[in-house]
Amino acid sequence: MKTETKTDKSIEIDREESNFHFDVDYKHDAGRGLDEETIDFISNVKKEDQWIREFRQRALKVFNKKEMPTHWASKDLNSINFDEIRYYLSAGEAPKRSWEDVPDEMKETFERLGIPEKERKFLAGVEAQFDSEAAYSNVKDAVSEQGVIFVNSSEGLAEHADIFKKWFGKVIPTGDNKFSALNSAVFSGGSFIYVPPGVKVKHPLQAYFRINAEQFGQFERTLIIVDEGAELTYMEGCTAPKFETNTLHSAVVELVAMKNAKIQYITVQNWSANVFNLVTKRGLAHEGAEVRWIDCNIGSRLTMKYPGVIMKGEGARGEVISIALANDGQHQDTGAKMIHAADNTSSNVVSKSISVGEGRSTYRGHVHIPKHLKGCKNNTECDALLINSKSRTDTYPAVTVRGNQHSTQHEASVSQVSEEQIFYMKQRGLSEAEAMSLSVNGFVNDLVREFPMEYSVELKRLIDLEMEGSVG
Amino acid sequence: MSLSLSDLPNPVNEDSPKWYIDSRQLAWQKFLESPWPSRKDEDWRFANLKKLSYENVRDSEQIVNFDYNKYVSNSISLNNGNDRLVFNNDKLLFQSNLDDELLSKGLIFKPLSRALAEDADLLKNYFMKEDPKLGSEKLFNLHQARQREGYFIYVPEGLVLKSPLEVFHWVSGEDAVIFPYTLIVTAAGSSVTVAEYLASSDDEFGLTCGVSDLIAEEDSELTYVRTQNLSEKAHSFHISNVSAHSNSNIKNFSLNLGCDWLRQESVSRLLGEKAHSEMISVNVPENNQEFDMRTMQLHEHANTSSDLLYKNALYDKSKTTFAGMIKVENEAHFTDAYQTCRNLLMSDECEANSLPGLEIKADQVKCSHGSTSNPVAEEELFYLMSRGIEEAVSRQLVTFGFVKDAVDRLKNPQLEEVVLGKLERRFKKIGLR
Numbered sequence: 001m002k003t004e005t006k007t008d009k010s011i012e013i014d015r016e017e018s019n020f021h022f023d024v025d026y027k028h029d030a031g032r033g034l035d036e037e038t039i040d041f042i043s044n045v046k047k048e049d050q051w052i053r054e055f056r057q058r059a060l061k062v063f064n065k066k067e068m069p070t071h072w073a074s075k076d077l078n079s080i081n082f083d084e085i086r087y088y089l090s091a092g093e094a095p096k097r098s099w100e101d102v103p104d105e106m107k108e109t110f111e112r113l114g115i116p117e118k119e120r121k122f123l124a125g126v127e128a129q130f131d132s133e134a135a136y137s138n139v140k141d142a143v144s145e146q147g148v149i150f151v152n153s154s155e156g157l158a159e160h161a162d163i164f165k166k167w168f169g170k171v172i173p174t175g176d177n178k179f180s181a182l183n184s185a186v187f188s189g190g191s192f193i194y195v196p197p198g199v200k201v202k203h204p205l206q207a208y209f210r211i212n213a214e215q216f217g218q219f220e221r222t223l224i225i226v227d228e229g230a231e232l233t234y235m236e237g238c239t240a241p242k243f244e245t246n247t248l249h250s251a252v253v254e255l256v257a258m259k260n261a262k263i264q265y266i267t268v269q270n271w272s273a274n275v276f277n278l279v280t281k282r283g284l285a286h287e288g289a290e291v292r293w294i295d296c297n298i299g300s301r302l303t304m305k306y307p308g309v310i311m312k313g314e315g316a317r318g319e320v321i322s323i324a325l326a327n328d329g330q331h332q333d334t335g336a337k338m339i340h341a342a343d344n345t346s347s348n349v350v351s352k353s354i355s356v357g358e359g360r361s362t363y364r365g366h367v368h369i370p371k372h373l374k375g376c377k378n379n380t381e382c383d384a385l386l387i388n389s390k391s392r393t394d395t396y397p398a399v400t401v402r403g404n405q406h407s408t409q410h411e412a413s414v415s416q417v418s419e420e421q422i423f424y425m426k427q428r429g430l431s432e433a434e435a436m437s438l439s440v441n442g443f444v445n446d447l448v449r450e451f452p453m454e455y456s457v458e459l460k461r462l463i464d465l466e467m468e469g470s471v472g
Numbered sequence: 473m474s475l476s477l478s479d480l481p482n483p484v485n486e487d488s489p490k491w492y493i494d495s496r497q498l499a500w501q502k503f504l505e506s507p508w509p510s511r512k513d514e515d516w517r518f519a520n521l522k523k524l525s526y527e528n529v530r531d532s533e534q535i536v537n538f539d540y541n542k543y544v545s546n547s548i549s550l551n552n553g554n555d556r557l558v559f560n561n562d563k564l565l566f567q568s569n570l571d572d573e574l575l576s577k578g579l580i581f582k583p584l585s586r587a588l589a590e591d592a593d594l595l596k597n598y599f600m601k602e603d604p605k606l607g608s609e610k611l612f613n614l615h616q617a618r619q620r621e622g623y624f625i626y627v628p629e630g631l632v633l634k635s636p637l638e639v640f641h642w643v644s645g646e647d648a649v650i651f652p653y654t655l656i657v658t659a660a661g662s663s664v665t666v667a668e669y670l671a672s673s674d675d676e677f678g679l680t681c682g683v684s685d686l687i688a689e690e691d692s693e694l695t696y697v698r699t700q701n702l703s704e705k706a707h708s709f710h711i712s713n714v715s716a717h718s719n720s721n722i723k724n725f726s727l728n729l730g731c732d733w734l735r736q737e738s739v740s741r742l743l744g745e746k747a748h749s750e751m752i753s754v755n756v757p758e759n760n761q762e763f764d765m766r767t768m769q770l771h772e773h774a775n776t777s778s779d780l781l782y783k784n785a786l787y788d789k790s791k792t793t794f795a796g797m798i799k800v801e802n803e804a805h806f807t808d809a810y811q812t813c814r815n816l817l818m819s820d821e822c823e824a825n826s827l828p829g830l831e832i833k834a835d836q837v838k839c840s841h842g843s844t845s846n847p848v849a850e851e852e853l854f855y856l857m858s859r860g861i862e863e864a865v866s867r868q869l870v871t872f873g874f875v876k877d878a879v880d881r882l883k884n885p886q887l888e889e890v891v892l893g894k895l896e897r898r899f900k901k902i903g904l905r
Binding site: 071072371372384386387388389390391392393394395396397398399400401402403404405406407408409410411412413414415416 | 512513514517518802805815817818819820821822823824825826827828829830831832833834835836837838839840841842843844845846847
């Protein structure tokens, strides 16, 4: 492609925007490397109950036993040096209650993220996760009055064990994969949310978090339980400062939607290009319930993330909508997992990926419809856009259907921005970069609309940033 | 006498060329050293590895009880059976005389054993040049090391053959294991259609481990039709390698009806400007049959195209796995590749696995794949039933139409009739349900 160099620049994201790093005095530091003592250290700092200590220790054994999944996943995983990683850091402060108590550095971080303070305050229950611990947490009065519990993982397990213990580690068992085991051993931070029956949370709950220490892994753990007939939208957005050595982020997110409940989990992430982002996300949908994952992955060195829904009750629905953008040196390995375990369940997967420069995006899907079920439906669509001649895209779906009372369809396509489109727009006075930006935005537009307003604005901004600074 | 695969004797003729004998030895070493596929092999995902156990096979040479005339007289399908080879257990039973005119033009259509003696130099240029790409090194090497017969077709430059060449492979006797090899080369500007029929003469277990190399040079056309109607206890393993050079057109069609377990690996390499490959397969398993099909469309050159259509109609507790991969290499811009797998689910206990994949390393490409798994559509049944056709008949009509659509792609009325005839008998056996 003759316009390659121009396009390269036009697509280059302006990462400096979130390239900040403040010195922080870490009050608790478990040091580097992982062994039983590290786990004891974390449990001691957190003053955890015996059952959690045992849960962590068991998980460590599973983690050590499990092999890297490199027989199907990227060999790049082998370059993670687990001995070099800090598994626990905390500012050691109690979660803040009011905006005024939030450290100034944090406020500056928000500033850099470009979210106006007013908007921040308006948004219900902004939970800003500062490294491992939630440093700031503000559940709007209206929400807590409704009986919604919105706390961090330590608080959730310590003070609301009656609610959370039942589902903790049940949707994603420790042994699900090597990285869910790692998270189970060293988790800290994350959000635990409970929405009582019938409560429809009007404003989306939100958590911003960032990784702030070199070679420090962030292992947040999120568990959301939405009781019968209740509804919740949860949003997370992440930006990470740039470091010279690799950073590991390995989260576990479990969602439980009880009968007729609805959960929408939205992620917009923009990791810096040295982060390994290995996340296990799964939702359990009971009868008539709906779990939707809306996911946007930008940045990181390697992202492996396959949000899943287990449709356990009749008529349950699962959906994954995802956008991935891979630039030079980045590999977005994302996908979806739909497990149908009851009659008349339906699932939908729509995935769009954009590969820029030497970036690589991969879709991996798994749809499973077992025997003796009736009326299950799955629809999967994945589209890939290649921007440059060295861009790469892969698709590896797997669909298993048993019995003749179901219907599944899977479609995938690969294309590029058409020369005619660019030519047409340039004719009308747009620069090459603007034209490219418009085309790319058009490609993902129908998915961007699925994001709530604030996020679709942020998302558009992220994509525009890539096109900015173009040579034209 | 029962043997395990690693006890099978080497049936090599000592007068064979040295390169041939050496290649067999090397393959045997590789076979002995390489592990059997395991759970962790992505290329064997969803496969039933328990089926890969052969401790009691028999050297097919040791099985003698044929009624030669019966096989030969049963091996006629087109043109009164002119232009055909008939094998039983890797042993030539019959060979029709080729037209003198064709022979004088340089057409080669003969058993491998004869080609090794008479055309060794030409054969060597094309013989087993392709390595396995879909995870079956072990079985591939076994085939190369123990293969004893097969056939070689070489269509010389500019020769266009109107009527198809036919080859019959019969498998007889309990526990027989055969290793047929097929090598078809179309030289520049030539054209040929080859039909290969594989069938059991009894309902015993037997293992067929075969490889077909199909090579189309510049501007040539090659159509290869392989039908498999082995016994319901049989196992079949087959690799087909297509090499399409510039402006060539290769069609690789397979029909699978028999076998308790089969694995079919089909690779198309697009090697030159405007090369085109079509891969079509029709599969109608019933009872507990398991069909494991893996494909790869490998685009290594710019401006090439490929089109794949696999259609499976699954009855009873049958199970199919389709794993397809479109690979577009760095320089293969302007690739046009399609891949479609359709599963028609005919029972409440069948299982269809689809793994349609794409790996694209070049831009300016058009690639897409689609995979569906559905029962017969209610509307289609309703339409037929409202015209007085009873439900079971309607269902079969729709199913027949479903597979016929793929057979139509052969675009050769003679061969379509042969294939549809086999399908009609198949559906008759399955019966109305």
